[in-house]
Amino acid sequence: MVLNPAMVALVIASLVGSLMLAYSAAFGWHLIRHWDLASGSELQLGLERHTYLISTLVAFVLASEALGLLLFVYNADRLAPLFVGAMCAVGTLNTSAFGFPALMLKILVFFAASTWLILHRLDTRGWDYPLTRVKYGLLFLIAPLILAETWFQARFFLAMDTDVITSCCGSLFGSNRKALGSELAGLPAGPAMALFFGTLGLTLGLGLGSLRRPLLGYGYALASALAFVVTLVAIVSFVSLYVYEHPHHHCPFCLLKAEYGYQGYLLYVPLFLATALGIGSGVVRPFAGVQSLSGLVEPMARHLTLASLWLFGFLTLWTALIVARSGLVLIGGAG
Amino acid sequence: MTPWLQRQRHLIDFTVEALARRKGRNLALLVVYALMVFVLASVLLFSQALRREAALLLAQAPEITVQRLVAGRMDLVPAAHLERLAGLRGVASAQGRLWGYYYDPATQANYTLMVPLTDPPPPGTMQVGPTLARFWRLGVGDVLSLRTHDGRAFPLSVQGILPTDSALVAADLVLIAEADFRAFFGIPAGLYTDLVLKVRNPREVAKVAQKVQRDLPDTRPIIREEILRTYAALFDWREGMVMVLLSGAVLAFMILAWDKASGLSAEERREIGVLKAIGWETSDILAMKLWEGLLVSVFAFLLGYLAAYVHVAAFSASLFVPVLKGWSVLYPDFALTPQVDPFQVFTLFFLTVFPYALATLVPVWRSAVADPDAVMRQ
Numbered sequence: 056m057v058l059n060p061a062m063v064a065l066v067i068a069s070l071v072g073s074l075m076l077a078y079s080a081a082f083g084w085h086l087i088r089h090w091d092l093a094s095g096s097e098l099q100l101g102l103e104r105h106t107y108l109i110s111t112l113v114a115f116v117l118a119s120e121a122l123g124l125l126l127f128v129y130n131a132d133r134l135a136p137l138f139v140g141a142m143c144a145v146g147t148l149n150t151s152a153f154g155f156p157a158l159m160l161k162i163l164v165f166f167a168a169s170t171w172l173i174l175h176r177l178d179t180r181g182w183d184y185p186l187t188r189v190k191y192g193l194l195f196l197i198a199p200l201i202l203a204e205t206w207f208q209a210r211f212f213l214a215m216d217t218d219v220i221t222s223c224c225g226s227l228f229g230s231n232r233k234a235l236g237s238e239l240a241g242l243p244a245g246p247a248m249a250l251f252f253g254t255l256g257l258t259l260g261l262g263l264g265s266l267r268r269p270l271l272g273y274g275y276a277l278a279s280a281l282a283f284v285v286t287l288v289a290i291v292s293f294v295s296l297y298v299y300e301h302p303h304h305h306c307p308f309c310l311l312k313a314e315y316g317y318q319g320y321l322l323y324v325p326l327f328l329a330t331a332l333g334i335g336s337g338v339v340r341p342f343a344g345v346q347s348l349s350g351l352v353e354p355m356a357r358h359l360t361l362a363s364l365w366l367f368g369f370l371t372l373w374t375a376l377i378v379a380r381s382g383l384v385l386i387g388g389a390g
Numbered sequence: 391m392t393p394w395l396q397r398q399r400h401l402i403d404f405t406v407e408a409l410a411r412r413k414g415r416n417l418a419l420l421v422v423y424a425l426m427v428f429v430l431a432s433v434l435l436f437s438q439a440l441r442r443e444a445a446l447l448l449a450q451a452p453e454i455t456v457q458r459l460v461a462g463r464m465d466l467v468p469a470a471h472l473e474r475l476a477g478l479r480g481v482a483s484a485q486g487r488l489w490g491y492y493y494d495p496a497t498q499a500n501y502t503l504m505v506p507l508t509d510p511p512p513p514g515t516m517q518v519g520p521t522l523a524r525f526w527r528l529g530v531g532d533v534l535s536l537r538t539h540d541g542r543a544f545p546l547s548v549q550g551i552l553p554t555d556s557a558l559v560a561a562d563l564v565l566i567a568e569a570d571f572r573a574f575f576g577i578p579a580g581l582y583t584d585l586v587l588k589v590r591n592p593r594e595v596a597k598v599a600q601k602v603q604r605d606l607p608d609t610r611p612i613i614r615e616e617i618l619r620t621y622a623a624l625f626d627w628r629e630g631m632v633m634v635l636l637s638g639a640v641l642a643f644m645i646l647a648w649d650k651a652s653g654l655s656a657e658e659r660r661e662i663g664v665l666k667a668i669g670w671e672t673s674d675i676l677a678m679k680l681w682e683g684l685l686v687s688v689f690a691f692l693l694g695y696l697a698a699y700v701h702v703a704a705f706s707a708s709l710f711v712p713v714l715k716g717w718s719v720l721y722p723d724f725a726l727t728p729q730v731d732p733f734q735v736f737t738l739f740f741l742t743v744f745p746y747a748l749a750t751l752v753p754v755w756r757s758a759v760a761d762p763d764a765v766m767r768q
Contacts, residue, residue, distance in 0.1 A: 068744060
């Protein structure tokens with residue numbers, strides 16, 4: 056049994072987030088059935104007022120998920136010494152089958168919430184709130200995600216069993232658990248690098264193209280999501296190696312540590328933001344035809360695309376810089 | 391500046407003015423808020439400092455300690471064991487340690503008597519820990535008499551006083567020569583309290599421990615990493631327990647925050663009514679109220695965290711010591727060095743600002759959606 060303040064905080068945050076989104080989804084059901092902007096009934100007025108509450112709740116959940124994501128990784132890293140064979144967060148997350156799914160669900164909830172908020176922003180610009188039903192339908196997708204996340208996280212924490220000294224004997228010989236895999240294996244550096252720069256190049260190209268031809272915007276949104284996955288793969292397979300200057304240290308979380316100058320933040324923060332904005336830019340596009348949003352969608356999509364492009368551009372340059380600056384030579388070393 | 395930023399700036403301006411207009415009310419909330427941050431932050435900073443001390447201490451510890459068990463109890467280890475272990479492959483050095491406890495009726499405390507592995511004091515002399523020296527007002531050359539296992543007086547003159555920087559372990563420590571130790575406790579030559587092994591390659595530690603257990607089944611090897619793990623788990627658990635216990639306080643605070651946020655004064659209600667009447671939208675009022683919460687939170691957080699830092703650094707967290715440190719009679723007064731790390735700040739943020747935001751969300755929304763004419767008429 057492991058218990059520490061961060062775990063208490065994370066469990067509380069997830070529970071509260073789940074409650075909020077479950078409430079929002081339940082309200083969404085009510086709203087979808089009764090929403091009628093033409094009506095001036097008390098019911099409709101109540102619904103309209105509640106939409107302010109719901110959007111605030113989702114924003115709150117988004118903020119707490121973003122911070123919770125960091126805390127979750129930090130906490131996993133901190134707990135690593137408690138487990139035999141665990142060197143950093145990867146080891147802790149590997150202590151049970153629930154660690155990595157919990158992390159992935161957290162990331163998914165983050166993107167779902169950010170997409171929702173972008174839609175919400177567009178919606179409030181139209182005089183007749185044209186996307187209300189879409190938005191509240193989307194909540195039915197997000198609520199199960201966060202519920203699953205809460206469950207996985209709780210199982211992950213509860214399943215932790217540390218190898219501490221018991222009164223009868225040293226624990227080492229009591230457990231025959233095999234040492235935890237503390238490393239993530241990655242693609243070989245060469246292909247991974249080609250994949251990363253290729254995908255990012257494609258993403259940037261599509262993004263620039265979409266500024267002229269809006270239809271490419273869908274491609275850009277897809278490419279953003281792809282770039283997110285590819286960047287994670289790249290971090291595991293070569294970026295981390297160059298940062299640590301060690302040919303076998305693949306950990307994507309140690310980058311966030313003080314030993315490496317917190318370089319990870321300059322990778323992850325732009326990556327998450329760029330992906331969220333990039334996906335958002337594609338998600339708003341289908342509503343260009345809505346009458347009350349005419350002339351609003353395109354500028355907003357452009358805006359999102361531009362912001363996201365800057366961030367992806369920065370990410371690409373920063374990665375290139377890491378590789379160039381590093382003392383490690385993985386490919387074609389001279390001599 | 392973009393219009394959005396400018397808008398937020400004006401909102402903040404307005405909010406600060408509004409906060410200043412209701413000083414008494416907001417100060418009360420701020421004090422309670424800061425107090426809660428203070429309590430939680432003290433616990434976190436204090437146990438962080440303890441954890442650091444423990445890690446510093448154990449960094450010097452040998453990789454493996456070998457104890458002998460007889461009928462499930464710790465027993466003295468014969469020298470034959472030592473020779474056997476020294477021959478194990480991977481063991482850089484094996485040494486027998488001699489240490490024990492001595493209960494002193496005069497101070498009603500346990501001293502730790504130990505023979506140092508390197509340069510022990512000459513027979514008849516001792517080196518004492520700072521707390522002990524202070525208690526007996528001992529200086530170099532003074533003589534302190536202890537009672538041996540068979541009741542004789544055993545005078546030892548002070549050869550030196552241990553430095554204070556390792557106060558946590560050295561407080562009640564008495565270092566003496568091996569011959570003195572054996573005579574004092576009546577331990578015959580050829581027996582040790584326990585054995586310590588140094589292992590050159592850290593990856594071989596577990597293997598060596600396994601060999602120890604295989605060759606000498608009556609012993610139990612304890613690996614340094616295991617001690618570290620146990621300490622870490624223990625501190626974490628204590629910290630977590632304190633947090634769970636304090637959750638009642640957090641809950642009470644949330645109720646207060648909820649109450650404060652929902653009980654708008656007539657004046658505030660009129661203010662919101664007027665703002666709406668002159669064109670503020672619901673979302674503006676919401677933004678203003680959220681800014682208000684954020685400003686109060688940041689201020690209270692900084693205040694509480696700072697106070698907690700001072701509490702731990704300057705007063706050694708005197709309010710929580712009994713819960714977190716455990717107890718011992720001759721506990722050293724050691725200066726703690728609290729460390730601010732981002733992990734801790736995040737945790738604390740979640741445990742304080744998060745509940746506050748949560749408690750004020752619904753009341754804030756309620757006040758923001760109110761109709762201007764309805765609120766003004768009330």
